[in-house]
Amino acid sequence: MPRLSPNVSLSEQVADQLRRRIADGEFPVGALLPTEQELTRELGVSRNSVREGLRSLVHAGLLGARAGYGTFVIATSDLGPALARRLERDRAADVAEVRLLLEREGARLAATRATPQQVAGLAEALAARAAATDGPAYAAADIVFHRLLLEASGNALLAEIYRGTGGNERSLEHLNSPDVDLAAARPRLADIDASHAEILDAVAAGDPDAAAAAAERMARLAHELQEEAEHHDAH
Structure with missing residues (x-):
């Protein structure tokens, strides 16, 4: 060399x-x-x-x-690990805001750029999420959905930043356990499930504004549920 x-x-x-x-x-x-x-x-x-x-x-x-x-x-660039180290020091609220921005704009771009294969992949991930019978399976399918959504944006840097922020994994910590009674948690997840379906429908229809609105709603609901779970665990 x-x-x-x-x-x-x-x-x-x-x-x-x-x-x-x-x-x-x-x-x-x-x-x-x-x-x-x-x-x-x-x-x-x-x-x-x-x-x-x-x-x-x-x-x-x-x-x-x-x-x-x-x-x-374990990472495709220095960006992800550097962001991950930074996030350890940042407020959860700041991280949630950044995640909301990334999810919203990623969904907006995906609605204009997603290929039929990527739309099919999103649908498969949602189907796996709906069919999950325990917390880890639900969390794994949800992580795949969000990773595919950001990849469908067609913006590799945006997807890399999203992965570097930990994606949606932090908001799933309260569900990603075999001890979680997923069936009992399903009613509290209903609105989040509906917003995921709305994202998929909007991306498939090529409607960027609807996709962005659904993604923002989903991110806010997920953050609220995460805070509720953390508050419960603290008491």
């Missing part, structure tokens, strides 16, 4: 090249990277340079490493 600059170490160049390949989609989230030995051979640098480059990406939050498994991708 040619040196880019005498002021840039080989390990930094390794990290930069892997960062670009991850951003370009060669290694998607969840994918295993080649081994240190394979990368050493491929990049033409020392194993120590590869190891240091990988270590810097683990520290940045792009990669994870597990003994006996390997090094794997």
Whole structure:
């Protein structure tokens, strides 16, 4: 691998090249990277340079490493991990406002850009959400719906910022447990369920204003339910 600059170490160049390949989609989230030995051979640098480059990406939050498994991708850019670290210090109300803005504008864009395949994916996620019989299954289907919605916006940066803020996972913490009686919780979720269906209908119909309004209503209802659950747990 040619040196880019005498002021840039080989390990930094390794990290930069892997960062670009991850951003370009060669290694998607969840994918295993080649081994240190394979990368050493491929990049033409020392194993120590590869190891240091990988270590810097683990520290940045792009990669994870597990003994006996390997090094794997957990984020597609530095943005998501940086936002996640910031959110640990921010007020829940601020995070909720940002999430509302992202959801609303993501839904608005999705209504003008979603492909038939993406609309079908949203419908499948909602069907799985409706068919869920426990909290974790409900939460998993809901996370998929919101991730697909932001991807359907056609704005990769918007989707990345949404993932970096934790998406809707924080608002699902009170449901994402096998101890949750989902059947008993369903009546309290009825309005949120209805707003999700409205988002899907508006996106399928290509109505950006209706999609944005439904997404804003959904985000507000979800935040209210989250606050209610946190208040209950505190007492």
